[in-house]
Amino acid sequence: MANDILSSAPQTDYVEKAPKIDPKEFQKVINSRRSVRIFDGKPIPEKIMERCLENAILAPNSSNLQQWEFYLVQSPARKEALIKACLDQVAAKTASELIVAVARTATWQSRAGEMLRIFGKAKGVPKSAVSYYKKIVPFVYSQGPLGIFGLAKRFLYFFRGLSVPIIREPVSKSQMKIWAVKSTALGCQNLMLSLRAYGYDSCPMEGYDSKRIKRILDLPRDAVVVLVIAAGRRAKGGIYGERIRFAKSEFIKKA
Amino acid sequence: MANDILSSAPQTDYVEKAPKIDPKEFQKVINSRRSVRIFDGKPIPEKIMERCLENAILAPNSSNLQQWEFYLVQSPARKEALIKACLDQVAAKTASELIVAVARTATWQSRAGEMLRIFGKAKGVPKSAVSYYKKIVPFVYSQGPLGIFGLAKRFLYFFRGLSVPIIREPVSKSQMKIWAVKSTALGCQNLMLSLRAYGYDSCPMEGYDSKRIKRILDLPRDAVVVLVIAAGRRAKGGIYGERIRFAKSEFIKKA
Numbered sequence: 136m137a138n139d140i141l142s143s144a145p146q147t148d149y150v151e152k153a154p155k156i157d158p159k160e161f162q163k164v165i166n167s168r169r170s171v172r173i174f175d176g177k178p179i180p181e182k183i184m185e186r187c188l189e190n191a192i193l194a195p196n197s198s199n200l201q202q203w204e205f206y207l208v209q210s211p212a213r214k215e216a217l218i219k220a221c222l223d224q225v226a227a228k229t230a231s232e233l234i235v236a237v238a239r240t241a242t243w244q245s246r247a248g249e250m251l252r253i254f255g256k257a258k259g260v261p262k263s264a265v266s267y268y269k270k271i272v273p274f275v276y277s278q279g280p281l282g283i284f285g286l287a288k289r290f291l292y293f294f295r296g297l298s299v300p301i302i303r304e305p306v307s308k309s310q311m312k313i314w315a316v317k318s319t320a321l322g323c324q325n326l327m328l329s330l331r332a333y334g335y336d337s338c339p340m341e342g343y344d345s346k347r348i349k350r351i352l353d354l355p356r357d358a359v360v361v362l363v364i365a366a367g368r369r370a371k372g373g374i375y376g377e378r379i380r381f382a383k384s385e386f387i388k389k390a
Numbered sequence: 391m392a393n394d395i396l397s398s399a400p401q402t403d404y405v406e407k408a409p410k411i412d413p414k415e416f417q418k419v420i421n422s423r424r425s426v427r428i429f430d431g432k433p434i435p436e437k438i439m440e441r442c443l444e445n446a447i448l449a450p451n452s453s454n455l456q457q458w459e460f461y462l463v464q465s466p467a468r469k470e471a472l473i474k475a476c477l478d479q480v481a482a483k484t485a486s487e488l489i490v491a492v493a494r495t496a497t498w499q500s501r502a503g504e505m506l507r508i509f510g511k512a513k514g515v516p517k518s519a520v521s522y523y524k525k526i527v528p529f530v531y532s533q534g535p536l537g538i539f540g541l542a543k544r545f546l547y548f549f550r551g552l553s554v555p556i557i558r559e560p561v562s563k564s565q566m567k568i569w570a571v572k573s574t575a576l577g578c579q580n581l582m583l584s585l586r587a588y589g590y591d592s593c594p595m596e597g598y599d600s601k602r603i604k605r606i607l608d609l610p611r612d613a614v615v616v617l618v619i620a621a622g623r624r625a626k627g628g629i630y631g632e633r634i635r636f637a638k639s640e641f642i643k644k645a
Contacts, residue, residue: 141597142478144428144627151629153422153591160415161587165445165580167408173399188642190420192635194579195594201636206645213645220555223397235645249636300475300599309564313571314596317616320575321594324449325420328583332416334408339450339576341569342396344555352645361572372399374406380447381456381504387443390461390468390490390607 140271145261164332169374171336174229174367179335184232184366187329191236194325196318198272200246203319205326206235206352213351220347221363226338231367235348236323238315240308241357247272275302276314282307312359319361330366336373338365395526400516419587424629426591429484429622438588439487439621446491446581451573453527455501458574460581461490461607468606475602476618481593486622490603491578493570495563496612502527530557531569537562567614574616585621591628593620 188205196202208217214233221227247268254260254268278285289306296303305311327337345360354360443460451457463472469488476482502523509515509523533540544561551558560566582592600615609615 142480142483144480145630147627147630149629149631150626151422151424151624151632153586153589153624154418156418156422156587156589157412157415158587158589160412161419161584162445163409163411164416165448165584167406167411168448168450169406170450185642189638190417192638192641193420193423193633195423195425195582197596199634201641204641204643206643208645210645222555222557225397225399228397246636250634253634296599296601300477300602302477302597303600309567312564313568313614316568317571317575317596320572321579324576324579325583327450328580329416329420331408332411332413334411334413336408341452341572342557344551345558346551347555359568369406369408371405372402374404375400375402376404377406378448379454379505379508381501383444383447386447386456386459387440388459388461390463390465 140263168331171369171373173370173373175370190329191322191326194321200243202315204237220344226365230365234364236361238319238359240311336369395518423586426624426628427481428625428628430625442584445584446577449576449580455498457570459492475599481620485620489619491616493574493614495566591624
């Protein structure tokens with residue numbers, strides 16, 4: 136099915152060279168990114184905030200369907216409601232900016248259409264890429280009314296998977312959520328590291344009332360709140376203690 | 391419930407200053423990270439690979455329960471099987487290293503225990519932090535046999551949520567997966583950006599047979615394969631074309 140487009144490379148004369156990078160500067164970003172729970176109130180310059188959000192959507196994402204949305208909540212009424220929906224967390228209350236990261240499970244169809252429109256205008260797009268968005272994407276991501284097509288796929292994959300390797304997900308609405316959340320989280324990490332690189336800090340929050348947030352932002356039913364990211368500059372005492380990580384051998388394994 | 395520990399800050403004299411960082415170097419990492427689908431076969435020095443994996447587990451994660459695992463697959467037999475489970479994708483076939491990122495939904499209990507052991511040896515840990523791992527974590531993440539406790543929590547949250555904001559997830563096994571996948575994806579992005587910063591490239595793959603991968607790595611039932619990350623150095627033609635992103639106003643919204 137998807138095998139051909141995956142296992143053979145298209146002919147292309149596109150070349151993108153990697154720039155020279157000083158890894159020490161990057162390592163400082165990784166090391167100094169801590170969850171900051173009290174911010175000093177200093178505003179984040181608009182240009183920096185925008186750059187960080189733009190960096191979020193440069194993360195890789197599944198089939199380039201860009202299943203993410205980032206809401207920068209600035210209206211005073213909405214911000215107040217959002218802080219309450221975050222249970223008045225200190226990080227939310229003291230943040231200079233609050234960003235709600237949202238995963239969408241129902242936009243893939245229109246995004247696939249956008250890909251096809253872009254391909255239509257471009258030169259030298261391989262046929263396999265067009266057929267990927269025309270045929271494979273609808274097959275892979277459709278779940279059908281009441282998830283009935285997903286269920287059918289589950290059976291199909293099970294039986295076909297007995298003899299050959301086969302992609303088994305997503306075959307349900309909840310697996311669609313996992314799919315969309317995954318790409319959105321990649322974007323969130325770009326956002327948080329970017330804030331750090333540009334001199335600011337963040338706190339990813341999961342302690343929130345997702346139902347209230349969906350109401351505040353008037354989000355459609357298919358939207359999943361992934362994280363609320365508080366952003367600003369660390370206040371004194373804003374990091375509660377040294378970073379705690381358990382023995383790395385529990386998490387990094389050679390197989 | 392969780393409100394007190396979230397909404398009031400503990401007394402601490404811990405201070406962690408942010409270093410000066412050159413954001414231009416970081417921006418180069420973000421801009422030059424592309425999904426590379428053909429690698430040149432040059433090995434990644436062990437020290438660099440390790441540093442990148444260590445950076446993965448410096449990402450933020452839910453309640454510091456570190457619900458991720460990163461498998462660097464190097465045994466020739468396992469690597470061959472993994473490539474097949476990735477449907478012989480070019481990126482998998484040509485990768486110098488293959489890393490399987492796994493989310494765990496059943497390790498939180500032992501991780502909470504580790505946090506309590508660390509707190510037991512440390513000085514000045516606020517009572518609220520101890521009670522968070524002793525009482526709140528088990529309440530929030532337990533789903534009970536057949537998910538019955540999750541269901542009970544769903545009702546409880548629904549009724550309590552009528553009058554006050556309340557954290558509504560996770561209340562099912564599939565929401566536990568979303569929870570664990572989210573943190574693991576944050577780690578994956580750290581890993582991919584780190585590879586780029588140190589001169590290497592990556593391709594996050596979702597086109598794989600998760601069932602076969604679980605068998606290859608002998609993963610427990612609760613494990614979720616999040617991404618297989620191919621790593622190496624870009625070959626000529628390894629990036630298929632310019633980055634395509636739709637209008638940013640569709641994804642970055644001011645509310």
